[in-house]
Amino acid sequence: MEALSDEDLMALVQEEKLNYMEVLFGRYQKRIYNYFLKCTMDPEESRDLAQITFIRVMKYRASFNASRGFEGWLFQIARNLVKDHFRKMKVYRDQFNLAETLPERAEEGDAGEQLEREELLYKAMARLEPDKRELLVLAKFQGMKYEQIAELRDTTVSAVKVQVHRTIAKLRDFYLEEEKSEA
Numbered sequence: 001m002e003a004l005s006d007e008d009l010m011a012l013v014q015e016e017k018l019n020y021m022e023v024l025f026g027r028y029q030k031r032i033y034n035y036f037l038k039c040t041m042d043p044e045e046s047r048d049l050a051q052i053t054f055i056r057v058m059k060y061r062a063s064f065n066a067s068r069g070f071e072g073w074l075f076q077i078a079r080n081l082v083k084d085h086f087r088k089m090k091v092y093r094d095q096f097n098l099a100e101t102l103p104e105r106a107e108e109g110d111a112g113e114q115l116e117r118e119e120l121l122y123k124a125m126a127r128l129e130p131d132k133r134e135l136l137v138l139a140k141f142q143g144m145k146y147e148q149i150a151e152l153r154d155t156t157v158s159a160v161k162v163q164v165h166r167t168i169a170k171l172r173d174f175y176l177e178e179e180k181s182e183a
Contacts, residue, residue, distance in 0.1 A: 006070035038137040039082045053078050124174035132167045
């Protein structure tokens with residue numbers, strides 16, 4: 001079962017062999033949760049949205065087209081949920097509590113410095129507009145190829161590259177501002 005591709009597994013799910021959904025869930029659960037966590041910066045909402053994503057995969061399994069790939073289809077579902085989430089909340093700034101999200105670590109030496117850098121990075125990311133944060137999450141944290149992101153966003157690869165470059169520059173500026181305010 002583990003040797004089957006995502007598309008093959010989804011084809012079996014489409015044939016009502018629903019136990020194969022468990023393998024897909026195992027492969028993508030963490031990535032989907034992390035995608036939502038970095039977009040919403042809310043652990044509870046992220047768990048809920050990840051669950052809803054897989055419920056929608058089951059509900060809309062008949063609409064899956066293997067030629068477009070499972071990963072892109074799955075992230076399109078997730079992306080639509082993020083949009084709906086922000087639309088419902090009508091809030092584009094988070095009530096993000098960093099202490100609840102970051103793992104507990106020793107505050108000594110390099111580990112303490114690493115934690116500080118992560119905190120600054122998360123604070124800087126929280127300042128990005130949700131669509132820009134989502135772009136970085138897809139490209140840098142989820143490791144999606146620019147081609148996949150371009151397809152998800154219905155744009156060109158070159159446009160995605162430019163947007164990623166500009167967003168990283170903006171993130172760098174926010175990070176440096178956060179660093180100065182902490183000093």
